[in-house]
Structures are given as C-alpha cells and as structure tokens.
Amino acid sequence: MLRELERRSPGAVEDLREDPIAWLQGWGELDVRLLGPQPDIPADSPRCDVEGGYRATTPLPRIGVGRSTPARMNFTAVHELGHHLQRTTDELVDTLGIRDDLGEALEEAACDAFAAAVLIPDETASVLLGASTPAATDVAALWANLPAVSRQAIVVRASRNLQTDGHVILLTDDGVVEICGSRGAFPLRRGSDQSNTAIWDAYVRTNAAAVETRTRFRYSNGLEAGDTMYAQATAIGRGHVVIVAAVERVPWQLSVYQPTQMRYGTSWTCERTSCSATFQATSVCPGCGIPLCLECGYCGCRRVEEFTCMECFLIKPMADRSDRSNVCVGCAG
Numbered sequence: 001m002l003r004e005l006e007r008r009s010p011g012a013v014e015d016l017r018e019d020p021i022a023w024l025q026g027w028g029e030l031d032v033r034l035l036g037p038q039p040d041i042p043a044d045s046p047r048c049d050v051e052g053g054y055r056a057t058t059p060l061p062r063i064g065v066g067r068s069t070p071a072r073m074n075f076t077a078v079h080e081l082g083h084h085l086q087r088t089t090d091e092l093v094d095t096l097g098i099r100d101d102l103g104e105a106l107e108e109a110a111c112d113a114f115a116a117a118v119l120i121p122d123e124t125a126s127v128l129l130g131a132s133t134p135a136a137t138d139v140a141a142l143w144a145n146l147p148a149v150s151r152q153a154i155v156v157r158a159s160r161n162l163q164t165d166g167h168v169i170l171l172t173d174d175g176v177v178e179i180c181g182s183r184g185a186f187p188l189r190r191g192s193d194q195s196n197t198a199i200w201d202a203y204v205r206t207n208a209a210a211v212e213t214r215t216r217f218r219y220s221n222g223l224e225a226g227d228t229m230y231a232q233a234t235a236i237g238r239g240h241v242v243i244v245a246a247v248e249r250v251p252w253q254l255s256v257y258q259p260t261q262m263r264y265g266t267s268w269t270c271e272r273t274s275c276s277a278t279f280q281a282t283s284v285c286p287g288c289g290i291p292l293c294l295e296c297g298y299c300g301c302r303r304v305e306e307f308t309c310m311e312c313f314l315i316k317p318m319a320d321r322s323d324r325s326n327v328c329v330g331c332a333g
Contacts, residue, residue: 002118004092029084031061033062033064051068056084074148075119075150078118080111116153116154116157120142120157125157128142128145130251133163134158135210135244136243139154140234155170162184163249164249166229167187167229168244169181172241177193192218198214198231199232199243212230212232212233215229217229217245219290229247230247231243231245277295279295309328311327
C-alpha cells in the first residue's frame with residue numbers, strides 16, 4: 001500500500017504525515033467529507049474500527065471523517081485512504097479476493113497498519129519500542145513523544161513488535177476495548193468489555209504507574225478464552241489504558257510459555273452473525289482458542305462454506321441449503 005501510494009504520488013508519505021486531511025483534500029483522487037461526531041458509515045463500506053467510511057461507488061470515490069480530536073481524525077483519514085488503495089489496486093484486490101471472508105479482516109488490519117506506518121516515523125518507534133515485544137510503559141512513552149498521533153495509531157504500531165502470540169490493547173477507563181492489535185491470538189473486538197479480567201482488576205486496585213499479572217481475555221459472549229498471558233497495564237493519557245499481553249518473552253519479567261487448560265461455561269454462542277447458535281462448549285480450536293461451533297464448525301480461524309439464498313438474500317452456511325439450488329431450507333418451506 002505504501003509503494004502504491006508512492007507510485008501514484010511521489011513523496012506523499014512525508015506530506016501526509018504533516019497534515020493528512022489537508023493533503024487528501026488537495027489530492028485529485030478522493031472527495032473528503034468531514035462528518036458529525038459519529039458519522040453514518042456507508043452501506044457498502046467495510047466494517048471499520050475508526051469513525052469514518054469509504055464509498056467507492058460515486059463518480060469520485062469519497063471518504064468521510066468523523067469530527068473528533070485532530071490526532072484521531074488524522075488516523076481515520078489515512079485509514080480510509082488505505083481502503084481506497086485496497087479497492088483500486090488490482091494486486092491488492094486479488095489478494096483480498098482469495099480469502100475466505102473476501103479479505104474483510106485482512107483489509108481492516110492492513111488499513112490500520114498502513115495508517116500507523118504513515119503517521120509514525122520508524123526511527124522514533126524503534127528508539128522507544130525497541131525491536132521486540134514492548135512494555136505497556138514503552139507504548140505510553142511513544143504516545144507521549146508523538147502527541148499529534150492518535151493512541152489508536154500508536155497501539156497498532158506497537159503491535160508490530162509482538163514476538164509471540166499476544167495483544168496490544170487500547171481501552172477506555174471503564175475497561176472497554178477501543179482498538180486491539182494482535183499477533184497469533186484471536187483479536188479482541190472493539191467494544192468488548194474487559195473490566196472483569198485479572199489484569200483490569202489488578203490495574204484498578206493499585207495506584208502503581210504500571211501493574212503486571214497473568215490474565216485471559218473476554219470475547220463477545222463474555223466468556224474468557226485463549227491462553228493465559230503475561231500482561232502489563234498502564235495509563236496512556238487521561239481516560240485511556242494500554243495493555244500489552246503475550247504468552248512469553250515479555251520485557252517486564254521472566255516469562256516462559258505455560259500451556260493452560262481451557263475452561264468455559266456451560267454454553268457458548270457462535271460469534272458468526274449468520275449462525276449465532278448456542279451450544280455446549282466442549283472443544284476448542286487449538287489455533288485460536290475459540291470453541292468450535294457444533295452447528296456450522298466456526299471458530300476464529302476456521303473456514304466455513306457459505307452461500308447466498310436467492311429467496312431471502314441472506315448469507316447462510318452450506319448446512320442450511322435445501323434441495324433447491326441456492327435456496328435455504330427456511331425459504332424452500
């Protein structure tokens with residue numbers, strides 16, 4: 001994506017870093033709109049972890065940027081530019097098209113990484129984060145040295161340094177995830193509540209600048225899943241907390257990988273929206289730690305074959321296909 005932007009507009013990366021929105025408004029390829037505090041995302045826009053949207057169907061492709069702090073708006077603007085590059089570069093479109101989900105998750109992660117790479121000079125990040133998994137205090141220090149860069153961009157950049165399975169997570173001061181950069185481990189969803197985890201409990205109970213403990217995290221159904229990780233938490237400005245968690249080789253203590261026995265409640269709800277079945281959580285995927293859905297076989301990393309019903313136009317698992325071609329059991333009567 002960086003190479004493609006440089007091909008279309010030599011020197012753009014440095015210019016974007018100075019004032020992303022002003023640069024994009026003067027660029028001929030996009031119509032840039034500044035929207036309200038919580039903009040309506042266009043129907044054809046991919047799911048975004050930022051307050052903005054991209055519309056590719058108008059004569060001139062359009063991006064919307066929600067009004068917020070300048071740093072947050074800059075991150076959103078460059079993230080949406082990433083969607084434009086993804087959608088209008090044949091090589092990138094082809095890369096997305098071969099994915100099971102048509103590249104939705106990859107596109108989002110790539111746009112986050114692209115925005116962080118544009119906004120944060122590598123030399124500055126390398127000095128403050130080092131070359132391996134950073135401490136949460138290192139992530140906070142990087143943000144303190146780049147006050148014009150959003151916390152979201154800082155967290156995404158820091159997650160590039162994870163050396164083992166883990167997360168770098170930005171949370172609100174009530175324990176809700178704003179953005180999560182992950183390696184190996186199944187990412188925590190935006191909006192998921194982590195206030196009942198061991199690391200959050202340790203953070204709110206002490207007045208220390210940083211706290212450490214071993215913890216697991218909660219997913220959208222509220223149950224803990226995945227490996228128990230070494231975690232450190234610290235404040236990152238007012239109203240936000242950053243957590244760095246990894247299964248081993250963290251910088252704040254001696255740490256080695258310790259496989260943990262997964263324990264779940266009596267039931268689990270499939271996180272795949274077109275299924276949402278509730279089932280007994282008796283087995284988990286060794287790759288992502290998510291229980292395997294007994295209805296459709298879904299987990300965090302497993303492919304599920306789907307089709308679009310020609311009667312109700314909903315995406316259904318292949319198990320729901322009737323004898324009629326591309327018609328679900330419900331519509332076939």
